[in-house]
Amino acid sequence: MVSIRLEIPDFAVMEDDAIERHPAAMFLDGRWSGQTKALLKRFGTQSLHLNENWALTHQGWTCPACSRAKSAIVRKTPQNIILCQLDEHHDHLRDHVEKLLKVDREKVSHEQRARISAARLAVMDLSERFSRTIICCDCNQVDGAAKLQIGSAMHPDFSFSPLEIGSFIAPGPNRSHDFDVDKARLVWEGVRDDFHGRLAFARMMAERIAQGLHDRENHRLPSGLRQRRDPDIIYDIAVRAADSRSSALSLSQTLLARSRAADGKASSGRRSRERAIVVPTFADFEAVHRAKSHPGPWMRAGDEWTCPICARNKFEIVRASKKGTWTVGIQEFSIYAEEHDAENRRRRQRSHDGPFVISHEDSILICHDCRSILTEAKTIVPSAGDAALKPDDLRSLMGCPAPHRAHMLDQDAIRAAVDANRDWEAGVEEFRRHRSEARRYRARLVHAHLDYPNDKDIVFDLLFERWSAQLPEPDPDGLAQFRWLLAEGLRFREEGA
Incomplete structure (x- = not known):
């Protein structure tokens, strides 16, 4: 047996420079990074709004629409806050197509929904003009502003692609974009026929899918053929060994929380003044x-x-x-x-x-x-x-x-x-881990019984042995604990949790 010593970093209390040197943060960014600190010093402020998308992209990232690096995207707001914000940009045509393909859950069985799900996803993928991506907040704002100025001449579910946005903006460092609405209108006119062609294709496919012409049978592979990857196995072993300390393994969320900053939201005690009510x-x-x-x-x-x-x-x-x-x-x-x-x-x-x-x-x-x-x-x-x-x-x-x-x-x-509510949140987090473990072992037992219906006792013993092997130390009450865990898995299944 190979024995490995793992030291789990506590990103919540780790020094900033230690986070930046850690391999887990190699391709990330955050309020802890030297680049962010240099930007704060450059703009003469300590107030920072840095969102999740900025934190999850590496420090050398450039916007696919305006080609600006992070150091040129960042800008200071009138409230003296450094804005480090990247937005997710997607084709709203996909949303429109998804509505066309919407399945009425009251009229269609779970089995039928499973049969048509692959066709629905394929049509959505084939209909959209560009894939979901990350762009800077200024480019994302230009997409909406240009569509607003063009108005009703444009389909309401049209979205400019990143490259198309880049064709009608005038980007500059550390400021929002100027853009040419006439050029944006020409882009729309140039792709209008293609856009409506994709819509027509989606409508045709929606009718065919509704008629059951693209159903696909779905069959589960035996559990023995669904080979698990080494990282998944090692993670399961580590979580089991950590026992009550397994919350320390929520590394990605802890690092993300340490990376983000919300001074832009938290700087004022209340929202802006109340607007007039329109009934x-x-x-x-x-x-x-x-x-x-x-x-x-x-x-x-x-x-x-x-x-x-x-x-x-x-x-x-x-x-x-x-x-x-x-x-x-x-x-x-x-x-x-x-x-x-x-x-x-x-x-x-x-x-x-x-x-x-x-x-x-x-x-x-x-x-x-x-x-x-x-x-x-x-x-x-x-x-x-x-x-x-x-x-x-x-x-x-x-x-x-x-x-x-x-x-x-x-x-x-x-x-x-x-x-x-910190203790309450910790309780909910522990509940989710418990529910996940109970459902996982219950599902493994059920699937193994289906694969080996004549060897149910042997299957149970093997599964109990695997579960026991991950305990930090032998448990004299282990068998009763495992049976209780399986009963919890059944309870969650019956509750639909």
Whole structure:
């Protein structure tokens, strides 16, 4: 047996220069990098807004649209904040095609959805004009600004590709772009026929797929033929050996949280001043409702829905966007319940010493403004996760909700709520690890029983042996613990978790 000593870095407390030297950060960037510190010194400020996309691209990255390096993309805002922001840019034609190919989950079985999924993905790939990519925030803003100026002459789901954006902008260092709208219009006119041809192809394929002409049977390979890669096996061994310390293995998220900075969001105590409320007409609401009439949270909520956080109904959550269009949405929000069964708590706390032990996850449907409180929290506090705020937190943070208006948020209060929920978040993180492990071993047992139906006892013994081999030390209660883990896997499966 080969024995390897692993030292897991703690990026949360590591010195900046140590992070930059670490192999895990070799192709990344962040507030810790020498380049970022040099830029702060060059612009004479210590305030920094550095987003996830900037952190996940290497320091020598250049924008595929304007060809500027990071040192030329960065600029100082009027609030004296260094803006280091890269945006994900994709072809909105793909979104349009995805709507054409939307499957009604109420009318189509799970098996049928699986049969047509490959065809749907293939059509979306063949329809889009360019792949999803990262560009600088200035190029992304030009895409929207040019489309806004060209107006109704352009299809609303058209997007300029990075190379096309580069053809009508006048980039300069450390400033936003100037652009030539006439050149942008010529680009659209030059690709219009191709764009509509792709739309026609997608419509034709949507009809064929709906008729079942591109169904594909899906069969599962026996587990023995699905060879696992060495890194996956080593990771499983390391997680098992870490036991209750396995949270230290969340390296990518810890490093990402250490890399980002949100001074641009956290610098002011509250949002900008309240805008005048615009009330939609009944016809406006009907148009919004028709646009939302596809399978999703809006339709699942029903006509009598009210937001369980702010108590507004569907009509009251419709509001005018900055662009003058109506914006509305209903989204899922995860809620978690504590474990009260004494035996389950005892077994879970063998590897988790936090005050909160979570039993199960559920979800509620809330309005987009209430859901945006969590989005704001994750921007203000980069280390915050999806469980950073509970429903009661949202209720206390939303201010005084009003129809047809976004909530007025106190960012200092949001930051305080996130900090107060650190132990809760740790409990949710441990629950997710437990659920993942329980479902994984339960699935392995079920699949192995299917592959070897006459050797179920042998299969169980082998799986228990594998699980036991990853324990940090022999466990006299190991067999009972493993049976309990499998029972948890079955529980999660029955709950649909």
